[in-house]
Every structure is written in C-alpha cells, then in structure tokens.
Amino acid sequence: MSKYFIFLSTALWMLMAVPATAQVELDGSVGGSFPSASGYESDRFANASLGYVIGDWVARAGYLDVGEFELESAPTAASVEMSGYYLQAVRRFPTRVVDWELGLGATKLKSLARLGGRTLGRQTEWEPFLELAVTKKVVDGLFVKGGYLYLNDQMGSDVSALSVGLRFSF
C-alpha cells in the first residue's frame, strides 16, 4: 500500500510543481509483448505514465504491465509474469510531421514464475529498459503515440513490446 501512496504523492507533487511554461503529459498505451525465449506465448502489454516536459526533455514516472508469458503446449501450465513502476528520462526529437522520442528508464520489475498454479519464483529488481516512440498531434493537447519498448535479459529472456496509445498534454 505504501508504494502506491509514494507513487501517487510523487505524481501529484510533479503536477503541482509544474512552472507555467512547462507541460505535463498523461500517457496511456496498450499492445503486445513478446519474449525472445522459445516456446512462450506473447501477451498483452500496457503502459501508463505521467510526464514532466522541460524543453526537449521529459521526465516520466509510470507503470508497466509487461505481461504474463505462458509456455505453449505444456502438460502443466507454466508462465513468467512481469510488471513494475518506472522512472524514465526521454529526449524528444521534433520534426515537421511527427515527434520522435528516445527514452531510457529503470523499472522496479516484479517477476513471478508459476508452475501449475504454484508460484515457484518471485523477484523484484530495478531493471533498465529502452523505449523508442513516435507521436503525432491530433488536436491541441491530444496526441497519438506508437512505441517500442525493450527489456534486456529478464529472467533469461529479452522482452520487446509494441504499443499504441494516446497522450494528453496540458
């Protein structure tokens, strides 16, 4: 419960501390996540964040639901699940058509290994991740976003995620 409180407090503090010239962004995106480990199925992916824009830089805090990857055709159900809160620094590269973003983040990733409904492994560690995104303005304050996220060697497998979503800027 306390970590949710800290996360919300930080987000609210960021909102209140925004100077008049700065912007705040709310992002939400969904998609699919794909482990590199063979024999495992892909899963749905979700990403929600709050960003604080300073020029071409964005400081972002959010939550990643990376997914639960189930072993295909296993006689006993087996899966690895990952999710976690994150902090991220993003460099924005505006162009005339779209804005490109390259972000480096760290997520406090909670990983669970399950076999036959039993949790065999549980680990929470800070892990780095990389994100490449492209945004396109729809109307003032509303953007569409497409993104690619990469987690390297998470419990034996790299994980890639493709997502689309919306961004509200105010």
Place this chain on the structure above:
Amino acid sequence: MLGLIRSAGKAALCLVLAGLLYACGGGSDSVVSSQSLPTGEIEATIEVHADPEQGSAHASVQLLRPPASRDDDYYDGDDYVELGDGDDLWFTTGVNLREEVLGSDWFEALSELTHSQRLLEGDYRYRRSYIFSGLVPERVYYNGHLDNVPDGARYTVSLLRDGAAEALESTVVMPRAFQLLSPLANQTLSRSSDPVQLEWLPVEEGVTIEVDVTTTCTNNSDYQYRTSVDDDSGSLQIEAGAIDDERLLGTCDTTLTLVKLRAGQLDSAYAGGSISARQVQAVTFTTVD
C-alpha cells in the same frame, strides 16, 4: 387397483432391503474436502505404473480419511478426500517441487520442469485398469503421467499444502523393464495337463512377483487364476490344472500378466497408506482342454 397393490409391494420390498442394509451396517462412501483436514488424518494409496513401450510412467493417488473405527460391524462407508484450493499433488523423477531451484533463467527452467514435474489431476473414473491395484474404482483419485523417464527411475509423489503440514517425500523405485521369455504368444497348452512355465529376464532384488492368468472362451466363460511370490528368481511354474475350470470348453485365449511390484517409502506425515511401483508384461496364448 392391481397397479396400486404392485406399487405398495415394491415399496415394502424396498423398505425391507433398506432395513437389511442398515442392519448390516452398510453405509455409503462420501467425499470430503482436504481443506479442513490435517495431513495426519489422511491415508494415501499411491501407485506408479511403468509403460516401457512408451517410455512413460503413470501415477495414481487415492486419498482417504480413515474411519474412526475399523470395526466391520459398524462400517459406514469411506470418506474419499478431494483436494481443495492450495492443496495439490505432484509427481516427479527429480526432487520435490519445494526443493526445485529456478536459477537465473526462469524461462528455460520452467520449460524443463514441465517435463520432470507433473501436477496430478482429479478424476472419478480410471482411465486405465490395473490388475492387483489397491485403488477403488469410481471414487475420486488423482492421476498424471511423465514421458521420457529412465528405466528403473526413482519417483517422488508430493502433497503440497498451503497452511497445513506437507507430505513431500513419498518415494519408490520402479522395477526395471523386463522381457517375458515364456510362455510364448504362439504357444498352445493344455489347461488340464500342461504346467505353465514362466521365465523372464532380468531378475531383480526387492520386488514381488504377481501373476494373473485369465482365460476367456468362445462360449463366454472365463476363469482367473492368481498367484504371487516374494522373490524374483526369473522363473515360476504354475502346476498343471491350476488354470483350468469346468466352465472352460475347447480352444480358449489365455492372457498371462506378470507384475513386478516394489513397495516404496510413504511420507510419514500421512496417517498411513502405501506407495508402490509396478512393471507389467503380458502375453496371450492359446489353451485347449
């Protein structure tokens, strides 16, 4: 009117039969959940059967709450135990699931564990029938199989429980696969005058030999002969006439099934029961009067 009398007669007959059953102490079996039951009040019957042709092994487990009294006069049915949430049975050739270590590559480790660890699933009917089995048909039991098992493997069946004592180490070593050399499938023997000579290889210490000979004839008559010996000498002779019966006529099919059985070590957390492993070979040959 006649119908009414008949119905009344049937009802009276049912009442008399029910009364007789009650007087004999005949009760009905029931199913109880494991959730309110300490492991020390559960008896386990665990049987592991090898399938050497498939290279697999099949585990069957029946759990029972023993009656307060074993007095046959007051027998009131058995309580079969159905596993509730947080309780499950696992079958493995490796270490029990609690001792498994995933290491740094969870994906690979889980992939391997699905081959070496099997969650046993509940069922009410046998998918297979085994001779010399101590399992009660049509009662809840748990089963599952492992593929690509080595010959003579050591098997562990574990009861994992959340919030109750666990029974992790019920173990048994499977007798090695063997070949039945005699009798041969194309052999014809006289049921009344020929002894049945059994020979097999290899022999093994610590196993019991159980033999079932079932003869079925074209006139739908059948006869079953069973015997067992405590040591594995590689041969056994069934005396002439032992597999014969006056109902059997003419040329019949006789199936001889030889079971090598080894008893294992049941986890002491259980109230009682047994664990055993069985290696089976069968041959069908022709018999005449």
